[in-house]
Amino acid sequence: MKKGLVMEGGAMRGLFTCGVLDVLMEHAIDFDSAVGVSAGATFGINIKSKQIGRALRYNKRYCGDKRYASIHSLLTTGDIYNVAFCYRTLPYDLDVWDTHTFYNNPMDFFCVATDLDTGKPVYHLCNHPDDTPNGIDIQWIRASASMPVVSRPVKIDGRLYLDGGMSDSIPLQFMEQQNCDKILVIETQPADYRKQPQKHMGLIRMKLRHYPHMVETMANRHLMYNAEKEYIAAKEDSGAVFVIRPAAPLQIGATEKNPQELQRVYDLGRREALKNIDSLKHYFCI
Numbered sequence: 001m002k003k004g005l006v007m008e009g010g011a012m013r014g015l016f017t018c019g020v021l022d023v024l025m026e027h028a029i030d031f032d033s034a035v036g037v038s039a040g041a042t043f044g045i046n047i048k049s050k051q052i053g054r055a056l057r058y059n060k061r062y063c064g065d066k067r068y069a070s071i072h073s074l075l076t077t078g079d080i081y082n083v084a085f086c087y088r089t090l091p092y093d094l095d096v097w098d099t100h101t102f103y104n105n106p107m108d109f110f111c112v113a114t115d116l117d118t119g120k121p122v123y124h125l126c127n128h129p130d131d132t133p134n135g136i137d138i139q140w141i142r143a144s145a146s147m148p149v150v151s152r153p154v155k156i157d158g159r160l161y162l163d164g165g166m167s168d169s170i171p172l173q174f175m176e177q178q179n180c181d182k183i184l185v186i187e188t189q190p191a192d193y194r195k196q197p198q199k200h201m202g203l204i205r206m207k208l209r210h211y212p213h214m215v216e217t218m219a220n221r222h223l224m225y226n227a228e229k230e231y232i233a234a235k236e237d238s239g240a241v242f243v244i245r246p247a248a249p250l251q252i253g254a255t256e257k258n259p260q261e262l263q264r265v266y267d268l269g270r271r272e273a274l275k276n277i278d279s280l281k282h283y284f285c286i
Contacts, residue, residue: 001181001182001284001286002032002033002179002180002181003030003031003033003052003180003182003183003184004031004032004033004034004035004175004176004178004182004183004184005031005033005034005036005044005047005175005178005180005183005184005186006035006170006171006172006175006183006184006185006186007021007035007036007037007040007041007043007044007186007237007255008037008038008040008110008161008165008169008185008186008187008189009036009037009038009039009040009041009165009169009186009252010038010039010165010188010189010190010250011038011043011061011145011253011255011275012039012041012252012253012254012255012256012261013038013051013188013189013252013265013267014039014042014043014055014058014188015034015040015043015055015056015252015262015265015266015269016186016188016246016250016265016266016268016269016272017039017043017044017186017188017269018043018055018056018266018269019056019187019265019266019269019270019272019273020244020269020270020272020273021043021046021047021055021186021269022052022053022056023024023074023269023270023273023274023277024047024273025050026066026275027051028283029160029280029281029284030107031107031108031129031184032048032049032107032108032279033107033108033109033110033175033178034048034107034108034109034110034132035109035110035111035112035123035167035171035174035175035178035207036109036110036111036112036144037111037144037165037169037170037171038112038145038163038164039145039165040144040186040187040240041111041112041141041144041145041164041209042141042144042145043055043099044109044175045102045109045126045141046273047099047103047107047111048101048102048105048107048109049098049099049102049105050098050101050105050135050237051093051097051098051101051279053159054095054097054198055263056263056266057094057095058090058094058095059215059259059262060150060259060263061095062085062090062094062102063255063256063258063262064259065085065202065255065256065257066084067082067085067089067253068081068085068090069081069082069086069255070082070255072087073258074150074267075083078151078152078157079150079151079152080147080150080151080152081145081255083152085135086142087133087141087142088133089118090131091094091133091138092131094134094247098196098281099129099130099135099186102126103127103196108125108178109122109125109126109127110123110124110125110126110174111126111140111141111143111144111164112144112164112165112167112168112171112174113140113143113144113146113154113161113162113163113164113196114161114162114164114166114167114217115159115160115161115165116153116159116160116162116208116211116213116214117159117160117211117213118144118213119166119167119211119214119215119216119217120167120213120217121171121174121211122161122164123174124137124140124144124219125172126140126141127185127251134259136156138156138224139156139176140156140161142154142155142161142191143161143162143163143164144161144164144170144246145163146161146163147162147163147213147254148162148166148204148208148218149200149203149204149207151163152251162214165219165220165275166193166214166217166221169203169221169225169226169228169230169231170185170187170199170223170225170228170229170231170237172185172228172241173228173231175205182241182284182285183241183242184241184242184243184244184280184283185232185236185241185242185243185244186241186243187232187245187246187248188245188246188250189229189245189246189249189250190245190246190247190248191233191243191245193226193229194226194229194250195221195222195226196222196227197219197222198218198219198221198222201215201218201219203220204219229259230234241275242279242283244269244272244280245272246269246272249274250265250268252264252265255268266274270278
C-alpha cells in the first residue's frame with residue numbers, strides 16, 4: 001500500500017499541522033509520498049527529517065524576534081519573514097534541520113510554488129541533497145511560503161516563484177497522481193470554511209502589474225480553493241481519503257507573537273490527531 005500525505009498552508013495555522021505531524025511520528029505512521037504548501041512545506045519537512053517538536057520549539061522561541069517575522073523585516077528587506085534568519089540562521093545554526101535524516105528517508109517530499117509568469121502551480125520534489133543554505137530544495141521551500149505583496153519573488157533557474165497556496169492550496173489531486181492507495185489530508189480550516197474573494201486586488205494588481213497571469217490566479221483563488229474543499233469533502237464522504245482538520249476557526253495571526261497562542265493551536269492539532277488515531281490506523285491497515 002502506498003500512503004500519501006497532503007498538508008495545507010496558512011501561516012501560523014500551520015502549528016495545527018505540526019501538532020498532527022508530531023502525533024503521527026509518535027505513533028510511527030510513515031508515508032511514501034508527501035506534499036506541503038507554504039507553511040505545510042516549511043513545517044512539513046520535519047516529518048521527513050523525523051524531528052518531533054522542532055517546529056513548535058523554534059516558533060515559540062523566536063516568534064517575538066524581529067529577525068523572524070516582523071514589519072521591520074518587511075520594511076528593511078522586502079520580506080515579512082526574514083530570509084536570512086528563517087532560511088539560513090535558524091535551520092542551519094540555531095535549531096538545526098536534520099538534512100541527513102531528511103535525505104536518507106525514502107519518503108518523496110514535494111513542495112508547491114506558483115510560477116509568476118504563468119500563474120500555475122509547480123511541484124518540486126526535494127531530492128537534491130545539500131546541507132547548506134544554498135541548497136536548491138530550501139530555495140523551493142522558501143518559494144512555496146513566500147506570500148505575495150509581503151515577500152519578494154524567489155528566483156530559481158531563471159524563473160520567479162511565490163506562495164504555492166495561490167494556485168493549489170490543498171493539492172489532493174496532485175497526490176492522487178502519485179498513485180497513492182490511501183491519502184491523509186491535513187487542512188487548517190474547518191470543514192465548512194469557504195474562502196471569500198481576494199481583498200486588496202488593487203494593491204495586488206499594482207505590485208504584480210508585470211505578471212497578469214499571477215494577478216488572475218490571485219483574483220480567482222477563492223474559486224480554486226472552494227472547489228478543492230468540495231472535492232476533498234466528497235472524497236472523504238466516499239471513504240477514499242482521510243481528513244484531519246480543526247473543528248472551528250483557529251483564530252491565529254499570520255505572524256503571531258504570543259507563544260501561548262502557538263501552543264494552543266499546536267495542542268488543537270494534537271487533540272484532533274489523537275482523537276482520530278485509531279480510525280487513521282484502521283484506514284491505513286496498520
